[in-house]
Amino acid sequence: MNKKWWLVSPPVFLLISFCVIPLFIMVYYSFLSDGTTGHLTLQNYLNFFQKGFYLKLTWKTISTSLLVTIICILIGFPMAYIMAKVINSGKNIILIAIIIPFWTSQLVRAYSWQNLLRDGGILEIILRKLHIIGPEPLGILFTQTAVIIALIHIFFPYMVITIYMSLEKMDTSLIEASKSLNAGPFTTFWRIILPLSKPGIISGSILVFVPSLGVFVEPRILGGTEGSVIGTVIEDQFFEIYGWNFGAAVAFILLMIVFISTTVLSKFAKEEV
């Protein structure tokens, strides 16, 4: 073994003490009963599965995250393809334009969407000037649509950048070869480009889907009365009633969903490349 092993000890120490140990503490809490003399119990998990509305919220969270991921692929792929294969100059400018929103806090961005989407707001004025909508109010703010728009805005850069990187690595001569062998654009896309960019799409999807599962700021600020998701349930447990035990159980269930979905997605990535 290399003698420089100690060089990795600071990050290993940081990971163990601030990530692994707290995670296990959380797992422990999730099996603890309420009250000052807590004993080990399954009650927190049972409670989650017995109450129908928690399952309903879980499904709502998963389906919203899936929708966000799919839309991110649909927007992100063409954009990444154009950057990697079509244009030669100006790539850096587009990349910077994609990254700039990262410099703004998530909370500020959520509030900005409120101003854009609200009735009588900027978007409504523009759409009315363009005669796309009539005199009726826009009615997007405080709906699920507003939440999805904000989540796409926040997470699509991850998708664009990962797909861009996999396309950039791809040998352009493969596309030319495909063309010279008389393949149409659709066949070239389906047989050459898509399979070769699959690892990028999969890791992009993980990077979008997983954080979408845990959001609570955007649903609360933009979702109105329909803003409840699993993230807000966990937030309320920890901040409103100090219900660490049940909160930890819900968080752990969410973590399991994350593990399962990333495993499935990575399996999918390994198949016949």
Next chain:
Amino acid sequence: MKKKSLGLALLFILLVVSAIGCSSSSTTTDKDGKKELIVVNWKDYGSDDPEVIKEFEEKYKVKVTHQYMASEEELLTKLRTGGVGKIDVILPNASILPIAIEENLIEEIDSTKLSNYKNIFEQFKNLPENSKNNKIYAVPWVWGSTGIAYNSEDIKEEVNSVNILWDEKYKGKIAFRDDFNDAVMTAALALGQNPNSPTNLNEIKSKLIDQKQLNRTYWKTGDEFSKLFAGKQISVGLMWSGQAAAMKKNGEPITYVIPKEGAIGWVDNWAIVKDSKNQDLALKFIDFMLSSKFQENWVNSGGPNPVNTEVTKNLDPEFVQQMGINEETIAKLHFISYHSDAEKKTWNEMWQEVKAK
């Protein structure tokens, strides 16, 4: 090799833990030999205004040091884990007072040593959480209510009932609060149940589900409400007395009412920590906080309502009327009482279910 690195990691952890353990022990005198009074309060909450506290510091040759809490729960934890004997004065409310008294974390207070105690509204002196076995443990300081606020340009009719939040006429213009406590208590008021110990939670749940579809949105922080109100997204909602007053001061057309069914009230109280080395100073500090001069200054610069009856005479009568700083209105308030963790959990879960519907 693996064993060695694990050992090193453990050593590291040990070092960090022992470093935390050795954090400097506090003293009650600072370097000039002046006494130090340690106060735990919310940040920017009256007592830590340097201009105001200077008068007290000079009069009693003492240095007042503030520590801040982010929640009442945190304050309780502070007391349980080494705060007793170090901290002098704290600001607990009903949510933790019974526990603090039960666990012997705070001192009994001799109200005869507080010259301003007699001026406090009677109702506040009788709060059940502030005393035990006829011994006083906490002194009321400031208070407020959660009532109905509306835009007087949009709503011309007289508003005097909490049922306006259930009025179909204002569908899409209402902002209820996303808070399990406010939600349960407000629905209980509308249903004529006791807000502090509602008897029929199922009835409350369906009442809140009926209300849900009438909202523009739920608000959580005061800032959210201000933005919604100023942006004309809402016309009426559940609101805090203090913020409604501040918004009115800023020129918003906002009117605050305490509905005829009653409203939710809250009180912040001072208490002295067990084994405080500066008990006399602590009493003088509390007395200073209750003085009409302090209370009048603070309410006039946007602070919460004063408990000192003397102050009321010097305030703008319209403000006093709207905020309900008089015995009749205070009698209509249901002050948030102590609730067990199990009860809070039930209320919160019911509210989650309403929001998930």
